[in-house]
Amino acid sequence: MRSVSTAAPKPLSLPRLPVPELRKTLDRYLKSIEPFLLEDERHGGLPFQTAYALRAKWADEFASGVGQLCQERLLALDRASPHNWLANFWANKAYLEWRSPLLINSNWWLAFHDDELIPVHAREEMPDITPWQVRRGAWLAHRVLSFKDRLDRQELYPETTRTGIWLRESVAKMFNIARIPKPKCDILSKPPSVSNPDAQKIYIMVHGWSYAIPVYEPTSPPRLSDVQEIETRIRSAVIDAQQRLAAGDEAVPIGALTADERDRWTQNLQYLLNLSQQNDRTHHAICQSLLGLSLDGPSPTFSLTGQDALTSHLHAIRSTNANVANRIFDKACTIIVDPSTRAGMSGEHSPCDALVPSIVAEWALVEGIDASLFDAPEPVPFASSTPEQIGWERLDWVVDEKIKSECTHALERAKAIIDESDDNVFWFQDYGTDWIKGALKQSPDAFIQMVFQLAYYKTRGQFTATYETALTRMFKRGRTETIRSFTKESRAWVLGMLDGNLSQQTRRNLLHHALHAHTTLTREAMTGRGIDRHFLGLKLMLRPLSGEEAALFEDDLFQRSQTWKLSTSGLSAGNLFKGTGFGATYDDGYGINYLAAPDMIKFGIESKTSCPHTSTDSLKDAIFEALTDMRTLCLATDGTAVSEHIASHL
Structure with a gap:
């Protein structure tokens, strides 16, 4: 008679968080700053191609020079680390060094x-x-x-x-x-x-x-x-x-x-x-x-x-x-x-x-x-x-x-501090993730991030670097990575929503591209191919006392692309929570936690009362308007159609 093994299944082991390839991180970074350069050009700054070429030059110099040294040091640190390279400094740099x-x-x-x-x-x-x-x-x-x-x-x-x-x-x-x-x-x-x-x-x-x-x-x-x-x-x-x-x-x-x-x-x-x-x-x-x-x-x-x-x-x-x-x-x-x-x-x-x-x-x-x-x-x-x-x-x-x-x-x-905190809860109950996934066949998280892009622009008349949390939990001792939600595609869609000359179908196509771009960034961040944690590691490997420097890191745009005036994070469906929240990272920004359920979405929004440019109530109203407008747009258009002229708007 054949015996049946009763041994307990062996526990799995998680892979180590990879050190991303230097060239790929630089290429992803250059792509991430494109919307900033386009906005600068639109407001009288350098032509896009000129400004982009300068950043590409700095990236190439970094890749062939001191950046390669920093990458080698980071790889050596990873080999010497029991868990992963990021665990050596993440808690300190992200939290414990903060004096606030x-x-x-x-x-x-x-x-x-x-x-x-x-x-x-x-x-x-x-x-x-x-x-x-x-x-x-x-x-x-x-x-x-x-x-x-x-x-x-x-x-x-x-x-x-x-x-x-x-x-x-x-x-x-x-x-x-x-x-x-x-x-x-x-x-x-x-x-x-x-x-x-x-x-x-x-x-x-x-x-x-x-x-x-x-x-x-x-x-x-x-x-x-x-x-x-x-x-x-x-x-x-x-x-x-x-x-x-x-x-x-x-x-x-x-x-x-x-x-x-x-x-x-x-x-x-x-x-x-x-x-x-x-x-x-x-x-x-x-x-x-x-x-x-x-x-x-x-x-x-x-x-x-x-x-x-x-x-x-x-x-x-x-x-x-x-x-x-x-x-x-x-x-x-x-x-x-x-x-x-x-x-x-x-x-x-x-x-x-x-x-x-x-x-x-x-x-x-x-x-x-x-x-x-x-x-x-x-x-x-x-x-x-x-x-x-x-x-x-x-x-x-x-x-x-x-x-x-x-x-x-x-x-x-x-x-x-408490009196300065403009904190509120907003329950949007017209629809939730079931409609976004069912009718649109789209990622609810990407959809909500586009809501934030449109709502912020409507209240401020400008764009900002946007942080969304991605968990790297598939890796041993993984924590988080940044999803850079402000993209060239999201910018084009927001501007398209406010352009009275565009058809609804063109706007829908722009939204499609924006959602696809965000989903790609999310996948990269979750699988250890984000850029912001890698850049943090590379900067810490730099030895300025030995004369090492990098024009890439000294660029004002490098800092601006990491100034998260919109800091966002999604949790679970939150059916048993009334609300959630965390503070804004900057005094003129917002902290937004959201709970996306099948039939509703809950937003916890925090800003500062002393800032004349931010208002939790105003952003809440803008989010409601954006959610309503986006549903109207999607119901009135064909989600499978792609305009042959879409590239001209990107």
């Missing part, structure tokens, strides 16, 4: 849909921390950690698939880690060993105080505690905080220091650590904890309805003046719940990209609170008696007058 505050500027945020299994009366305006708020916080933390555990056990997304390998490595970076401020360049904390008790805890913040809460049982291996037990422990710590508040105690808003400029926070953290060993204990416990849970106080905007309520919820997750001190912005993942049980998640960007926590959050949100897993379907009111300390620990800070003063000033600076 993490608040809005760097951290991402997600607003969750309400849990319909929570009674309506518990989702109404509440004056203070509530038992249902604690229950939803415990539930969400338990669900998120359940995903982590199942992934570790390979019950979800096993390592027999590329997605499983990428997701397991990426999700691991969400937990037990935090960004630590250091002079000039921050670092990431080292994950603790499994035997470290702090590794089995979460930390919660309530009324500005921090507490460590055990969420695993001390078995071998550690077992995730029942959600009822987690709720009990959190409740006990909350009661302690409430009694401290009632006794006239007040938390020093240390959380605001984490929202401050990074070098300022570096100095203040070092001062705190020198002030008391207790501060070192508190900081280590927070860094090494699994994740954060912020139980916020009441918001003054509960009475809002419709779009205003949606926007206020996103603001509450992003941060408001009322809750900015109830966060540790250095933490990679923080769940946030307010007294009406509105919830969301926010986090520090450097350990992993925002798509990763959004995948975890969606899995967590699929199941609402299961009352059968608790002692009672309705949580009882908080007891007024002294709470029984069931394993939780106060994570208090020892402070002096200097730190209190620093916190006051940090709150003022955080308020200025």
